[in-house]
Amino acid sequence: MAKSITNPRELALDILIKVEKNHAYSQLLLHDTIKRHPLNPKDTGLLTQLVYGVLQRKLTLDYYLHAYVDKKKKMAAWVKWLLYLSIYQKVYLDKIPDHAVVNEAVTIARRRGHKGIAGFVNGVLRQMMRKGFPDLSDIDSKSHRLSIKYSHPYWLIERWIQLYGEDEALAVCETNNQPAPVTLRVNQLKTNREMLIQTLADAGIEAHEGHVAPEAVSIASGPAADTKAFREGLFTIQDESSMLVAHALDVKPGMDVLDACAGPGGKTGHIAEKMANSGSIHALDLHAHKTKLIDQQAERLGIDIIHTKALDAREAARVFSEKSFDRILIDAPCSGFGVIRRKPEIKWEKTANDVEQIAKVQADILNAVAPLVKTGGKLVYSTCTIDQKENIDTVTRFLKDHADFEVDETLYKRMPAVVQKYGQWENRGMVQILPHQFETDGFFISCLKKV
Numbered sequence: 001m002a003k004s005i006t007n008p009r010e011l012a013l014d015i016l017i018k019v020e021k022n023h024a025y026s027q028l029l030l031h032d033t034i035k036r037h038p039l040n041p042k043d044t045g046l047l048t049q050l051v052y053g054v055l056q057r058k059l060t061l062d063y064y065l066h067a068y069v070d071k072k073k074k075m076a077a078w079v080k081w082l083l084y085l086s087i088y089q090k091v092y093l094d095k096i097p098d099h100a101v102v103n104e105a106v107t108i109a110r111r112r113g114h115k116g117i118a119g120f121v122n123g124v125l126r127q128m129m130r131k132g133f134p135d136l137s138d139i140d141s142k143s144h145r146l147s148i149k150y151s152h153p154y155w156l157i158e159r160w161i162q163l164y165g166e167d168e169a170l171a172v173c174e175t176n177n178q179p180a181p182v183t184l185r186v187n188q189l190k191t192n193r194e195m196l197i198q199t200l201a202d203a204g205i206e207a208h209e210g211h212v213a214p215e216a217v218s219i220a221s222g223p224a225a226d227t228k229a230f231r232e233g234l235f236t237i238q239d240e241s242s243m244l245v246a247h248a249l250d251v252k253p254g255m256d257v258l259d260a261c262a263g264p265g266g267k268t269g270h271i272a273e274k275m276a277n278s279g280s281i282h283a284l285d286l287h288a289h290k291t292k293l294i295d296q297q298a299e300r301l302g303i304d305i306i307h308t309k310a311l312d313a314r315e316a317a318r319v320f321s322e323k324s325f326d327r328i329l330i331d332a333p334c335s336g337f338g339v340i341r342r343k344p345e346i347k348w349e350k351t352a353n354d355v356e357q358i359a360k361v362q363a364d365i366l367n368a369v370a371p372l373v374k375t376g377g378k379l380v381y382s383t384c385t386i387d388q389k390e391n392i393d394t395v396t397r398f399l400k401d402h403a404d405f406e407v408d409e410t411l412y413k414r415m416p417a418v419v420q421k422y423g424q425w426e427n428r429g430m431v432q433i434l435p436h437q438f439e440t441d442g443f444f445i446s447c448l449k450k451v
């Protein structure tokens with residue numbers, strides 16, 4: 001049997017190579033790797049930091065690398081990622097001495113390649129350790145400088161500068177390069193926030209009240225997903241911005257609800273909790289493996305009002321009659337620019353053309369489910385992106401084409417005071433949350449009413 005790798009740097013290297021080669025999600029690979037390889041908590045932390053950190057800072061690391069290695073030099077992908085990993089440790093982690101960074105890299109290079117590659121890696125890294133890295137403020141062109149310094153493609157920075165101004169855009173970039181917080185949503189069917197914090201403390205996990213959503217608990221340290229409390233369904237791991245969506249939907253027990261893009265079911269569970277597990281929720285997703293995840297979550301949380309179906313939401317009118325639902329949520333597929341710190345590969349992979357394509361799908365889903373809302377009912381459209389095309393533009397176009405819908409300005413009242421005050425409100429029924437504002441994911445939430 002092959003010996004299992006337990007070196008966090010080598011595991012990180014494997015993940016980084018796969019993210020690039022297979023366009024795989026770092027989050028999923030990391031989760032899978034941690035499950036398969038027995039690492040102590042310190043090494044798990046280092047592995048996580050290395051994977052996210054290197055993907056986040058890739059452009060800066062590449063700039064530093066090419067101060068020492070000619071851009072034209074042919075290099076195998078794994079050698080490039082190994083060098084990025086080493087530069088990352090040198091520049092961004094202070095607890096790892098230079099000699100450890102070099103020795104670890106050379107050992108890995110020797111194991112994976114031949115003596116010549118190990119010598120090359122050794123030579124490049126030793127020079128870097130001796131001479132240091134170029135000053136980024138010396139880069140003449142402003143667009144190149146911002147792109148390298150904040151490690152984002154310039155088209156994206158430029159797009160955000162146009163939308164939000166330079167200060168906000170750069171604050172977004174800065175936040176995208178930081179670790180994301182871990183927050184939990186209390187399952188109010190089973191416990192309350194105070195009791196959950198105590199239960200977690202008893203399990204050795206330090207937790208505090210979240211600072212945005214009323215049901216949020218913020219984790220200071222410890223693996224919350226490994227606890228009995230999780231298995232017993234006392235909470236769901238969810239970002240605080242996501243928690244605001246169920247508030248936006250304004251549900252009451254006994255209502256009929258459609259969650260049109262529901263997988264893996266984070267918000268479906270929350271909606272059911274807010275309905276006190278009374279009424280009905282039809283939860284659709286394009287993919288059957290995602291509706292299965294919704295079922296699993298519902299069981300864990302003690303919820304039995306969710307009916308899942310693998311279905312393209314654009315076909316929903318084939319299955320449900322007009323005016324069937326008091327509330328419809330479209331938590332739409334999107335570019336994901338609000339969650340870049342959780343999925344850093346997004347900034348390297350998504351293009352302006354992808355945004356155009358996804359905006360079309362979003363509009364089609366909105367148009368398809370609109371007839372299913374009852375008169376007087378509400379439709380919430382949300383995304384985890386900060387791109388105007390997928391957010392305000394999509395909703396504005398929808399409103400132009402649907403005279404029977406209007407903005408529900410009571411959305412404002414359902415948002416926490418801090419979001420009321422500092423969120424970027426288009427009007428009182430549409431809010432854009434940027435990732436640096438409340439230490440939450442970037443999110444767009446709008447609420448429309450059928451009249």
Ligand SMILES: C[S@@+](CC[C@H](N)C(=O)[O-])C[C@H]1O[C@@H](n2cnc3c(N)ncnc32)[C@H](O)[C@@H]1O
Binds near residue numbers: 261264265268285
């Ligand atoms: C942003 S995610 C939803 C997250 C979910 N609401 C939650 O809180 O866990 C969007 C989901 O829409 C699904 N999807 C994409 N296109 C769809 C379509 N045409 N019809 C239904 N679901 C779709 C994706 O598979 C994905 O699971």
